[in-house]
Amino acid sequence: MATAFPLADSRTSEHPEQQYLDLMRRIWTAGSERVDRTGVGTRSVFGATLRFDLADGAMPLITSKRVYWKTATRELLWFLTGETNIRPLVLQGVHIWDDWPHARYVRETGDDVSIERFIERIEQDETFAEQWGDLGPVYGKQWVDWPTYRYRPDGLYEPGQGINQVAEVVLSLRENPGSRRHIIEGWNVAELDRMALPPCHKTYQFHVADGKLNGLLYQRSCDVALGLPFNLWSAALLQRMLAQQADLEPGEFVWMGGDVHLYLNHAELIEEQLSREPQGRPRLGFVRRPASMFDYRIEDFEVSNYTPLGALKAPVAV
Structure with missing residues (x-):
């Protein structure tokens, strides 16, 4: 069974998910109300930490509402390809990123097409998707092809070989496990203005101790209801995939948030979810060990003991 990490009030026997619900309750009842970039408005706290033990296949898969883990997994696998166009996701029925290209299309063309029709064109028309489906150099581009530049003798510079941060972390975990530089970074300051959305989950760091791989994610901005x-x-x-590739056991996963918020128009979802109790202890198993971090498929993952309560929906703030 996964270890339930103690919260501030030293309760040691409760479900690991309770710390997520406690954070949601804290924000909703005591957060500072703010006007945000989207204009929707939020309640926000600054600085939060959650900790989960990943031993024995345990995973922080929220059960107080249904989380479509296969959708999230397909997005992660898409990141690892370095792709930045939504079309490969759309073709798999994944619509996490639809709103941003659609908003740009409407803004730049004046064509107030419905998002359903826009996505239909992305799916059917590869040329249209190439022009309007790209998100700029978002997560995957930075993770596996961080741009570099070579300076020429004439003082100008030209593009160099991109850096695959994920591959370098796998190598460093294998060859230098005691390093303090097992980092994957998404916050490329020079390219932020070209991204549809600057990275929210921006910095990953990994730590090896006693044959276990620990992981930490720092998230600068976090929508606790929909995104977290x-x-x-x-x-x-x-973290589990990296551990498998580096022949390590999974250890602790630590999540840290900067601006941690709930949107004011998510009240119905939030209040319903806070009335619920976590269900079961989800586990993740691997069907096989692929040759590399870049060879995993959706069929390689098996989730067991996941008996969530019903799905809860709310609008995405763009």
């Missing part, structure tokens, strides 16, 4: 359940699953899954 996906972020917890994806970050823990990335």
Whole structure:
């Protein structure tokens, strides 16, 4: 069974998910109300930490509402390809990123097409998708192809070989496990203005102790109701994949948030979820060990003991 980490009030026997619900309650009841970038408005706290033990296949998969873990997994696998166009996701029925290209299309063309029709065109028309489906150099580009530049004798510079941060972390975990530089970074300051959305889950760091791989995610901005359940699953899954590739056992996963918030128009979802109790202890198993971090498929993951309560929906703030 997964260890339930103590909270501030030293309760040691409760479900690991309770710390997520406690954070949601804290924000909703005591958070500072703020005007945000989207104009929707939030309640926010600054600085939060959650901790989960990943031993014995345990995963921070939220059960107080249904989390579509296969959708989150497909997004993670998409990141690892370095792709930045939504079309491969759309073709798999994944619509996490649809709103941003659609908003850009409407803004730049004046064509107030429905998002359903826009996504239909992304799916059917590869040329249209190439023009309007790209998100700029978001997560995957930075993770596996961080840009570098070579300076020429004439004082100008030209693109150099991109850096695959994920591959380098696997190598360093294998060859230098005691390093304090097992880091995957998404916050490329020089390219932020070209991204549809600057990275929210921006910095991953890994730590090896006693044959176990510990992981930490720092998230600068976090939508606790809609985003965090996906972020917890994806970050823990990335850690599990790295552990498998580096012949390590999974250890502790630590999540840290900067601006941690709930949107004011998510009240119905929040209040319903806070009335619920966590269900069961989800586990993740691997069907096989792929040759590399870049060869995993959705069929390689098996989730057991996941008996969530019903799905809860709310609008995404763009």
